[in-house]
Amino acid sequence: DAGITQSPRHKVTETGTPVTLRCHQTENHRYMYWYRQDPGHGLRLIHYSYGVKDTDKGEVSDGYSVSRSKTEDFLLTLESATSSQTSVYFCAISWGSGGYEQYFGPGTRLTVT
Amino acid sequence: ELKVEQNPLFLSMQEGKNYTIYCNYSTTSDRLYWYRQDPGKSLESLFVLLSNGAVKQEGRLMASLDTKARLSTLHITAAVHDLSATYFCAVDIRGAGSYQLTFGKGTKLSVIP
Numbered sequence A: 001d002a003g004i005t006q007s008p009r010h011k012v013t014e015t016g017t018p019v020t021l022r023c024h025q026t027e028n029h030r031y032m033y034w035y036r037q038d039p040g041h042g043l044r045l046i047h048y049s050y051g052v053k054d055t056d057k058g059e060v061s062d063g064y065s066v067s068r069s070k071t072e073d074f075l076l077t078l079e080s081a082t083s084s085q086t087s088v089y090f091c092a093i094s095w096g097s098g099g100y101e102q103y104f105g106p107g108t109r110l111t112v113t
Numbered sequence B: 001e002l003k004v005e006q007n008p009l010f011l012s013m014q015e016g017k018n019y020t021i022y023c024n025y026s027t028t029s030d031r032l033y034w035y036r037q038d039p040g041k042s043l044e045s046l047f048v049l050l051s052n053g054a055v056k057q058e059g060r061l062m063a064s065l066d067t068k069a070r071l072s073t074l075h076i077t078a079a080v081h082d083l084s085a086t087y088f089c090a091v092d093i094r095g096a097g098s099y100q101l102t103f104g105k106g107t108k109l110s111v112i113p
Helices: none
Strands: A004-007 A010-013 A019-025 A031-038 A042-051 A054-057 A064-070 A073-078 A087-094 A108-112 B004-007 B010-014 B019-025 B032-037 B043-049 B055-058 B061-066 B071-076 B085-094 B099-103 B107-112
Touching: A004 A087, A010 A019, A019 A031, A019 A087, A019 A108, A031 A064, A031 A073, A042 A064, A042 A073, A042 B085, A042 B099, A054 A064, A073 A087, B004 B085, B010 B019, B019 B032, B019 B085, B032 B071, B043 B055, B043 B061, B043 B071, B071 B085
Parallel strands: A010 A108, B010 B107
Antiparallel strands: A004 A019, A019 A073, A031 A042, A031 A087, A042 A054, A064 A073, A087 A108, B004 B019, B019 B071, B032 B043, B032 B085, B055 B061, B061 B071, B085 B099, B085 B107
């Protein structure tokens, strides 16, 4: 398995509270991604990073921010969680972009009540 | 906007039978990926298809890519129960900072003994 961990693995939080999810890799891959998975939608890209401090928005970025201060860590923050952000969040990494497969972490199940 | 459509979305088949899952996409790309997801688990990379006419095979699964038709197929030969899972295709598209994957909604395969 690719060396990707996500923390926490499960979280229940209340509407309006801030939440930060962490993705940690030991593979020294340049690219890191955050996806959310919802029934009937497949996986949708939230944000991605192509290097330390280099990030960009994906398809469903509203309500989310990211930071990457080290190669190995990519943080996803929900500034004020809403019930619509209840989902399973996956982090992925890839060595390169375009033609390089992505390796996925174990996922974080987030419930916003 | 790129659309990636898989069909069928649900497939119930008997052991020993053959079937094909289709993945159509709406814009030019010559890179396509297939992933497998078991219930409650992460995504596992199955195939990386990087050019028109590419064909990859692993066990009872064979994937192909026709970039002119914007179509990839995942063919299952003599299905066994262990192949029960959800299968996703994903298309590589150039974004602002790098290539991004757009996923289909997935095909949930149930193989019945």
